[in-house]
Amino acid sequence: xxxxxxxxxxxxxxxxxxxxxxxxxxxxxxxxxxxxxxxxxxxxxxxxxxxxxxxxxxxxxxxxxxxxxxxxxxxxxxxxxxxxxxxxxxxxxxxxxxxxxxxxxxxxxxxxxxxxxxxxxxxxxxxxxxxxxxxxxxxxxxxxxxxxxxxxxxxxxxxxxxxxxxxxxxxxxxxxxxxxxxxxxxxxxxxxxxxxxxxxxxxxxxxxxxxxxxxxxxxxxxxxxxxxxxxxxxxxxxxxxxxxxxxxxxxxxxxxxxxxxxxxx
Amino acid sequence: xxxxxxxxxxxxxxxxxxxxxxxxxxxxxxxxxxxxxxxxxxxxxxxxxxxxxxxxxxxxxxxxxxxxxxxxxxxxxxxxxxxxxxxxxxxxxxxxxxxxxxxxxxxxxxxxxxxxxxxxxxxxxxxxxxxxxxxxxxxxxxxxxxxxxxxxxxxxxxxxxxxxxxxxxxxxxxxxxxxxxxxxxxxxxxxxxxxxxxxxxxxxxxxxxxxxxxxxxxxxxxxxxxxxxxxxxxxxxxxx
Numbered sequence: 001x002x003x004x005x006x007x008x009x010x011x012x013x014x015x016x017x018x019x020x021x022x023x024x025x026x027x028x029x030x031x032x033x034x035x036x037x038x039x040x041x042x043x044x045x046x047x048x049x050x051x052x053x054x055x056x057x058x059x060x061x062x063x064x065x066x067x068x069x070x071x072x073x074x075x076x077x078x079x080x081x082x083x084x085x086x087x088x089x090x091x092x093x094x095x096x097x098x099x100x101x102x103x104x105x106x107x108x109x110x111x112x113x114x115x116x117x118x119x120x121x122x123x124x125x126x127x128x129x130x131x132x133x134x135x136x137x138x139x140x141x142x143x144x145x146x147x148x149x150x151x152x153x154x155x156x157x158x159x160x161x162x163x164x165x166x167x168x169x170x171x172x173x174x175x176x177x178x179x180x181x182x183x184x185x186x187x188x189x190x191x192x193x194x195x196x197x198x199x200x201x202x203x204x205x206x207x208x209x210x211x212x213x214x215x216x217x218x219x220x221x222x223x224x225x226x227x228x229x230x231x232x233x234x235x236x237x238x239x240x241x242x243x244x245x246x247x248x249x250x251x252x253x254x255x256x257x258x259x260x261x262x263x264x265x
Numbered sequence: 266x267x268x269x270x271x272x273x274x275x276x277x278x279x280x281x282x283x284x285x286x287x288x289x290x291x292x293x294x295x296x297x298x299x300x301x302x303x304x305x306x307x308x309x310x311x312x313x314x315x316x317x318x319x320x321x322x323x324x325x326x327x328x329x330x331x332x333x334x335x336x337x338x339x340x341x342x343x344x345x346x347x348x349x350x351x352x353x354x355x356x357x358x359x360x361x362x363x364x365x366x367x368x369x370x371x372x373x374x375x376x377x378x379x380x381x382x383x384x385x386x387x388x389x390x391x392x393x394x395x396x397x398x399x400x401x402x403x404x405x406x407x408x409x410x411x412x413x414x415x416x417x418x419x420x421x422x423x424x425x426x427x428x429x430x431x432x433x434x435x436x437x438x439x440x441x442x443x444x445x446x447x448x449x450x451x452x453x454x455x456x457x458x459x460x461x462x463x464x465x466x467x468x469x470x471x472x473x474x475x476x477x478x479x480x481x482x483x484x485x486x487x488x489x490x491x492x493x494x495x496x497x498x499x500x501x502x503x504x505x
Contacts, residue, residue: 165343169395171324172337173357173402187347264346264384 052234060234061242068223068235070242077219080136080208082250084143085201091144092151092193097182099152100189104181121146125211134217139208146207150200154193162188191265194258198251205247271298271406271438276320278313291317291464296457298406298438303428306442307449308459314442315340317464318408321440336399337408344394346384350375353383353394354401366401372435373397373427389413389420396427400435407431409441414448422480425452429476450486451479458496468496 042054064070092099102109125142132138162185170184212221220243227235275295281287290313298304306314319325322337344353354369355361370379373393383391392412399407413424429452431437443449449456456470470491478484488497 163341163343165339165341166345168319168324168337168339169343169345170357172322172335173398174334175357179357184345187345190347262347264382 052237056234057238057241060232061238064223064235064239064242068226070220070223070239073218073220073223076136077208077212077221078246080139080143080219081201081204084140084204085147085197087140088144088147088151091148096186097178099155100181100185101178103155121207122210125207125214129211129215134215136218139211139215139218142211143204143208146204147200150203151193151196154196155189187264190262194262197258198254201251201254202247205243209243269300273298273321276317278316278320289463291459294459294464294466296466296469298440299454300438301432301436302454303432303439303441303452304455304457305449305453306440306459307446307456308442308444308464309461310444312459312461312464314444314459315410318410318440318442321406322408334402334404335406335408336402336404338392338395338399338410338412340410340412342388342391342395342412344383344391344398346382349380349382350394350397351379354398356398358402369397369401372400372430389416389424392424393427396431400431400437404437407437407439409439411441411443414443414445418482421448422451422482426476426480428452429479433476446488446492447486450474450491456491458492468493 037051038054041048041051046053124145128138128142166184166188167180170180175183208219209221209224212219213225214221216222216225220239224236224239227239273294273296275293277292277294278290279287280290294317296304306317308314316325318337322335324337344350345356348356350370351366354366367379370376373396375390375393375397378390383394386394395412396407409428413421416424425448428439428441432439432454441449441452443452450472451474453472456472458467458470459465460467472491
């Protein structure tokens with residue numbers, strides 16, 4: 001059994017609490033605060049003009065669907081976000097072995113990638129918008145690269161890649177170096193990589209909205225841009241609340257799916 | 266069943282720290298493994314027992330020489346948490362004899378847990394899976410690195426009994442490493458006493474105790490019945 005110094009590459013992984021099984025719930029305190037907001041600003045303190053009345057927000061939310069064609073914009077944006085997440089995951093799963101091999105065999109590559117960390121995604125959104133104007137495909141590509149880079153960053157950020165014991169056992173059972181990458185190391189890393197998926201999903205919404213805001217032609221970012229141009233503060237707020245609910249619901253689904261598929265720690 | 270004696274060829278290792286200072290970790294460690302016996306490496310912590318085991322198993326960073334099928338169970342039992350008990354046993358095997366798999370699962374006391382995952386299991390549960398996987402791979406030698414040393418005494422007795430069964434019934438020799446004298450006496454057919462630094466073999470002891478006495482937690486063993494005063498004086502300050 002010829003072995004290289006594999007173990008040196010993979011030392012113990014930090015044992016963070018993953019909390020991937022913890023469901024997202026609207027806490028009692030949130031419901032309480034919403035109730036206070038409704039009672040206070042709808043019925044008691046009606047004369048103030050800083051905080052919008054709940055009924056006005058509701059009206060503006062309804063008008064978003066008719067005046068701003070929110071349904072269409074919603075489908076355009078989600079047609080970018082959800083496929084991008086799925087495609088990024090598929091790419092990551094397929095090329096995980098290659099990513100890890102490159103990362104471990106050529107650890108210096110991290111130094112090459114590091115400067116790009118400081119390039120804001122805003123720059124890339126601007127660039128892609130500039131080059132591929134109004135292109136949904138370019139937006140999807142932007143979103144896919146965003147998700148892959150965020151998930152890979154979580155791999156980079158792992159101090160170590162896998163439990164020493166897993167590596168030793170795998171070596172002892174006669175696994176090749178390549179099998180150790182694809183089976184043992186990747187499987188060990190998966191819980192820590194995918195625990196960030198909800199965070200990545202949330203960040204992706206921000207990134208895509210900014211992308212669309214710059215392009216001002218498709219998706220909910222364009223609706224934001226329109227409402228901004230019209231100085232329609234109520235629509236901006238109700239759109240923000242709507243998006244946060246969508247993120248909340250999708251994050252709950254992501255957490256549930258991740259906890260079912262990646263049940264180990 | 267492995268019936269041939271395995272000769273562990275002389276093992277030596279140096280360690281160079283970051284400042285370039287080299288120390289001899291251990292030198293000229295060699296011994297024989299008799300078929301169907303448990304050989305224990307008894308040594309204080311920090312003596313390099315784990316490294317010796319890795320070198321014997323051929324999985325040390327500098328191991329280039331091909332060794333026979335030797336399965337190492339590390340300190341933290343390493344059953345893969347993403348695989349069920351059954352899948353752990355069949356891991357990396359091209360052909361799986363289902364009948365033998367069921368028998369092995371039963372042998373280590375995991376009957377009824379075939380589809381359970383080791384993820385949230387106890388150390389003992391995970392050790393049983395690692396041991397079952399090792400046995401199922403039909404090795405010439407199993408190496409165990411203090412995996413059960415941290416368990417409570419009652420639980421340890423169960424595992425001593427199980428490991429004794431592996432050697433007597435399956436005929437697979439075991440090398441176990443520990444820093445606990447009582448564990449070494451209860452478990453071993455042969456104890457290899459190692460001193461530090463550089464670590465070297467001080468003596469080899471053959472332990473002849475009947476199987477029932479070994480796993481009787483009411484019986485305490487007197488160290489002086491097994492080790493000379495000189496050995497005790499060398500090691501009493503270093504081994505618990």
